[in-house]
Amino acid sequence: MDTKYIRNFSIVAHIDHGKSTLADRMLELTGTVTQRQAQEQLLDNMDIERERGITIKASAVTMAYEYEGNTYMLNLIDTPGHVDFHYEVSRALAACEGALLVVDASQGVEAQTVANAYLAVETGVEIMGVINKVDLPAAQPDVAAEEMEHVLGIRRNECFQISAKTGQGVKDLLNAICELLPPPEDRGQEKTQALVFDSHCDPYRGVICYVRVFSGRLRVRQKIRLMHKGSAYLVTELGKFRPEMTPVEEIGVGEVGYIVANIRNLTDVSVGETVTDDAAPADEPLASYQAPMQMVFSDFYPGDNTEYAKLRAAFEKLTLNDASFSFSPQNSPALGFGFRCGFLGLLHMEIIQERLERENDVDIVQTAPTVSYEIVTRDGDVHRIESPSELPDRAHIEELREPFVRLEIITSSESIGGIMKLAEARRCKLIKTDYLNPTRVLMEYKAPLAEIVYDFYDLIKGISRGYATMDYEFTAFEKTNLVKIDILVNAQPVDALSLIVHRDHAEQRGRRLIIKLRRAIPRHQFEIPLQVAIGGKIIARETIKAYRKDVTAKLYGGDVTRKMKVLKRQKEGKRRMKSVGSVQIPQKAFMSILDTGD
Amino acid sequence: MNAYPTSLHDEAIGLYLHVPFCERKCRYCGFYSEPLAHHDPGPLVSALIAELDRYAGVGSIHTIYLGGGSPTCLPLDQLTRLTEAIVSRWSVPQEFTVECNPGQTDTHTLSMLRRYGVNRLSFGLQSFDAEELALLGRRHSVEEALRAIRQAGELGFDNIGVDLIFAIPGSTPASWEHNLQSATTLDIPHISAYSLTYEPGTALDEARRAGRLQSVDEETDRVMYEMAIDYLASAGFAQYEISNFARDGFACLHNQGYWQNRPYIGIGPSAGSYFQGRRTLNAPNIRRYIERVQAGEDAYEQYERPDHNERICETAVLNLRRREGVDLAAFQRTTGADFLKVFDGPVRRYEGQDLLERGPGSVRLARKALAMADSILCDFSAL
Numbered sequence: 001m002d003t004k005y006i007r008n009f010s011i012v013a014h015i016d017h018g019k020s021t022l023a024d025r026m027l028e029l030t031g032t033v034t035q036r037q038a039q040e041q042l043l044d045n046m047d048i049e050r051e052r053g054i055t056i057k058a059s060a061v062t063m064a065y066e067y068e069g070n071t072y073m074l075n076l077i078d079t080p081g082h083v084d085f086h087y088e089v090s091r092a093l094a095a096c097e098g099a100l101l102v103v104d105a106s107q108g109v110e111a112q113t114v115a116n117a118y119l120a121v122e123t124g125v126e127i128m129g130v131i132n133k134v135d136l137p138a139a140q141p142d143v144a145a146e147e148m149e150h151v152l153g154i155r156r157n158e159c160f161q162i163s164a165k166t167g168q169g170v171k172d173l174l175n176a177i178c179e180l181l182p183p184p185e186d187r188g189q190e191k192t193q194a195l196v197f198d199s200h201c202d203p204y205r206g207v208i209c210y211v212r213v214f215s216g217r218l219r220v221r222q223k224i225r226l227m228h229k230g231s232a233y234l235v236t237e238l239g240k241f242r243p244e245m246t247p248v249e250e251i252g253v254g255e256v257g258y259i260v261a262n263i264r265n266l267t268d269v270s271v272g273e274t275v276t277d278d279a280a281p282a283d284e285p286l287a288s289y290q291a292p293m294q295m296v297f298s299d300f301y302p303g304d305n306t307e308y309a310k311l312r313a314a315f316e317k318l319t320l321n322d323a324s325f326s327f328s329p330q331n332s333p334a335l336g337f338g339f340r341c342g343f344l345g346l347l348h349m350e351i352i353q354e355r356l357e358r359e360n361d362v363d364i365v366q367t368a369p370t371v372s373y374e375i376v377t378r379d380g381d382v383h384r385i386e387s388p389s390e391l392p393d394r395a396h397i398e399e400l401r402e403p404f405v406r407l408e409i410i411t412s413s414e415s416i417g418g419i420m421k422l423a424e425a426r427r428c429k430l431i432k433t434d435y436l437n438p439t440r441v442l443m444e445y446k447a448p449l450a451e452i453v454y455d456f457y458d459l460i461k462g463i464s465r466g467y468a469t470m471d472y473e474f475t476a477f478e479k480t481n482l483v484k485i486d487i488l489v490n491a492q493p494v495d496a497l498s499l500i501v502h503r504d505h506a507e508q509r510g511r512r513l514i515i516k517l518r519r520a521i522p523r524h525q526f527e528i529p530l531q532v533a534i535g536g537k538i539i540a541r542e543t544i545k546a547y548r549k550d551v552t553a554k555l556y557g558g559d560v561t562r563k564m565k566v567l568k569r570q571k572e573g574k575r576r577m578k579s580v581g582s583v584q585i586p587q588k589a590f591m592s593i594l595d596t597g598d
Numbered sequence: 599m600n601a602y603p604t605s606l607h608d609e610a611i612g613l614y615l616h617v618p619f620c621e622r623k624c625r626y627c628g629f630y631s632e633p634l635a636h637h638d639p640g641p642l643v644s645a646l647i648a649e650l651d652r653y654a655g656v657g658s659i660h661t662i663y664l665g666g667g668s669p670t671c672l673p674l675d676q677l678t679r680l681t682e683a684i685v686s687r688w689s690v691p692q693e694f695t696v697e698c699n700p701g702q703t704d705t706h707t708l709s710m711l712r713r714y715g716v717n718r719l720s721f722g723l724q725s726f727d728a729e730e731l732a733l734l735g736r737r738h739s740v741e742e743a744l745r746a747i748r749q750a751g752e753l754g755f756d757n758i759g760v761d762l763i764f765a766i767p768g769s770t771p772a773s774w775e776h777n778l779q780s781a782t783t784l785d786i787p788h789i790s791a792y793s794l795t796y797e798p799g800t801a802l803d804e805a806r807r808a809g810r811l812q813s814v815d816e817e818t819d820r821v822m823y824e825m826a827i828d829y830l831a832s833a834g835f836a837q838y839e840i841s842n843f844a845r846d847g848f849a850c851l852h853n854q855g856y857w858q859n860r861p862y863i864g865i866g867p868s869a870g871s872y873f874q875g876r877r878t879l880n881a882p883n884i885r886r887y888i889e890r891v892q893a894g895e896d897a898y899e900q901y902e903r904p905d906h907n908e909r910i911c912e913t914a915v916l917n918l919r920r921r922e923g924v925d926l927a928a929f930q931r932t933t934g935a936d937f938l939k940v941f942d943g944p945v946r947r948y949e950g951q952d953l954l955e956r957g958p959g960s961v962r963l964a965r966k967a968l969a970m971a972d973s974i975l976c977d978f979s980a981l
Contacts, residue, residue: 047867055841304943306917524973525953525970525973526951527953527964547970547973548970548971549816549817549969550971550973551968551969551972551974552794552795552840552971553792553793553841553972554841554842555854556841557612557614557856557864557871558868558869558870560870560916561870561879563903563915564911568979568980570976570979571976571979574976579947581948583949
């Protein structure tokens with residue numbers, strides 16, 4: 001196909017600003033799906049995505065569209081909307097020439113919109129501003145357009161006003177995509193280079209690679225080479241997503257499609273890989289984009305009712321579908337065998353945990369997420385640790401560094417005070433404030449990741465009554481004054497409850513933590529002391545009282561069924577527990593570390 | 599409706615009859631009963647007898663327990679009719695208990711029961727304190743209770759038990775000790791001591807929820823329980839179940855059947871049966887019960903058939919309530935399962951905490967575990 005009739009684009013938007021609805025409408029208007037098929041948002045494949053209203057995995061769909069007598073091939077590459085998945089947004093954008101930046105007419109520009117716009121600018125794609133939901137009574141398209149211009153530099157009169165829900169303006173938008181977005185370069189005569197921008201694993205056919213061809217072409221039965229990995233495969237199938245997988249004989253230059261080539265594991269082909277012809281390889285691979293950085297770490301242990309091997313199998317199954325999280329065996333002195341896992345962010349972590357339990361019937365006890373730290377040892381070594389328990393003895397540490405991020409918050413002007421107060425308490429340093437209009441402000445902070453990664457977003461949402469949005473991007477590891485807090489449960493140190501905090505907050509945090517633990521750990525048949533130690537010195541103690549009386553007085557014939565049910569419920573209440581010595585610690589106790597609120 | 603066939607196994611089957619009448623309901627009682635004044639007891643007794651007939655094929659009955667409600671609130675002729683109907687169907691077993699309300703038990707009733715072979719009486723004495731009796735909504739006086747027990751003894755009943763309740767609002771360890779002392783000076787061989795339970799829907803529970811009543815705190819409840827165990831032991835009453843104590847040879851055979859998870863047949867409204875592998879629950883309503891029985895329908899409205907794992911768990915939980923605990927060989931014989939194997943996790947955990955004890959061929963709750971048995975037994979409630 002002539003590249004001048006090909007358009008490759010992504011839709012980037014804040015959650016709930018209507019990205020998936022817009023994609024659906026485009027599929028309908030182009031006749032890609034004849035009518036609204038039972039499933040609402042076709043591009044979201046997994047249940048959890050649909051439930052949470054977010055898209056986790058990028059997908060791609062090819063549409064045919066008639067414009068001014070020509071048939072255009074529109075390739076829509078879907079992107080996730082959440083802050084944790086920046087990396088996936090950037091890899092989707094790398095396969096495009098254009099991006100539609102969608103903003104809700106009633107909400108205006110959000111922090112994620114800003115972050116996504118930065119990504120699009122960095123990638124060098126052409127950006128089209130789209131103001132969605134103009135049919136809503138609360139819509140203020142002009143205000144949104146002004147913000148687009150002020151914050152993102154997209155001219156207000158060039159923004160498209162649409163309603164993805166009613167279809168209003170979507171046809172004009174499709175026309176504009178054909179007219180305004182640049183076509184791919186016509187490099188069909190050059191050696192083959194195709195970018196793998198996503199992949200998933202099919203139980204029968206192995207890995208399905210989503211590719212964008214930048215030069216040359218791909219053909220069925222071609223022997224391809226993965227340039228980074230250096231391995232070669234025979235293409236058994238090529239195809240397009242329309243939106244179901246439709247085999248084709250060839251994927252030409254500028255086009256988007258999928259490759260099936262008997263690739264067994266997701267780890268055999270990394271996203272960002274360049275595919276070339278094995279016989280006539282390109283001179284060099286395509287510029288790769290930044291690999292994802294795992295920012296949040298947590299240990300997953302099998303609950304008292306789950307076997308280690310079963311959890312391992314569940315993890316292995318999951319990595320087939322998500323290459324952006326990692327797991328490695330971990331042995332905790334207190335909790336036994338489990339896995340250390342790395343995630344892109346907190347939401348990513350929650351999704352993985354939920355999928356593990358839902359899809360595998362395993363019972364998981366998860367430790368509080370932590371960020372990674374950088375340690376400079378006395379002998380000048382620099383290395384990262386992903387858990388407070390890995391922290392070496394203080395005598396060996398020259399310097400302890402924690403990750404900092406650039407944090408952007410967009411909020412209403414009346415909530416500025418509250419947010420500034422919170423940010424200050426969390427060691428965030430204000431870089432600048434920028435009024436988008438008299439009622440909305442963009443605040444930029446330099447923030448320690450550890451302080452914002454857990455509950456910060458919920459808190460600013462609360463302060464601003466749901467108004468504020470935030471986004472962040474890692475900048476650097478920097479030295480700060482950090483100490484480790486240890487928690488002893490029944491006189492036994494529990495490494496999974498250790499945390500690293502700023503020295504100024506340590507004592508207070510420790511005290512608050514054991515009060516929470518006292519509430520979170522149920523009473524046992526014996527008394528349980530809880531202690532906080534900083535640098536080996538006990539600074540606080542709480543006690544969980546023992547059960548004194550818990551017994552059914554009467555149990556005779558007619559009561560058996562009912563009493564058994566009561567006991568079963570009581571047992572059920574012990575699910576997701578982990579024994580540390582003779583103390584059973586419930587999941588929520590491990591999470592009490594997180595809640596840093598007053 | 600055909601009579602049920604004889605049990606295929608040589609099992610000791612218990613028979614329980616529920617008389618769902620009371621003069622007035624006690625404020626703590628969660629069992630099904632209705633005021634007798636609202637009913638003619640004749641049709642109910644006829645229905646009970648009709649339901650008994652359905653089990654005519656059951657060759658022998660190991661124990662009989664006539665409870666309620668208050669069986670003794672039936673008019674003497676009806677109680678006689680019912681007792682006669684039972685003993686004319688099965689020869690009087692080793693143990694035939696009748697629950698007696700101390701305020702309703704006179705010498706006529708007692709002699710009639712004695713005549714038909716009833717050999718064990720259980721008196722709902724509850725307390726020796728008039729205020730506590732009033733708070734519980736009991737209608738008898740302490741004196742009436744003592745008189746009834748004395749009369750029973752005079753008529754030749756030697757197997758007599760009394761129920762006591764502790765942790766009644768306002769009670770103290772000292773007042774409880776007084777109750778224990780009073781009970782042990784009676785010439786009786788069996789005492790049940792129950793911690794007051796606030797059953798949902800009872801007047802007492804309502805009063806507590808509304809704040810009109812202050813329940814005894816957990817620590818005091820525990821102290822009273824431990825006191826009961828020690829005091830009764832020193833007076834010659836060995837504990838054989840969480841709430842039951844007896845002199846040597848007087849443990850209640852019928853109730854032990856429940857904790858051995860043996861089969862039993864329950865007759866009457868709301869009565870439960872565990873028979874031929876099914877747990878059934880009769881209609882908990884006098885009118886519906888009578889209608890069902892008269893129409894030849896099953897008296898029960900719901901049933902469950904515990905699967906193998908559930909049987910294992912029920913047996914474990916029930917056995918562990920006994921002071922002797924689980925007899926490993928008997929457990930293997932009746933459930934086909936190796937107790938130590940199927941409950942390896944909880945056994946090891948609680949043994950390590952000295953909450954379970956291993957004897958030769960048995961596992962039982964340690965003394966200190968009794969007061970918090972549920973927090974342990976729940977780990978045996980499912981596999």
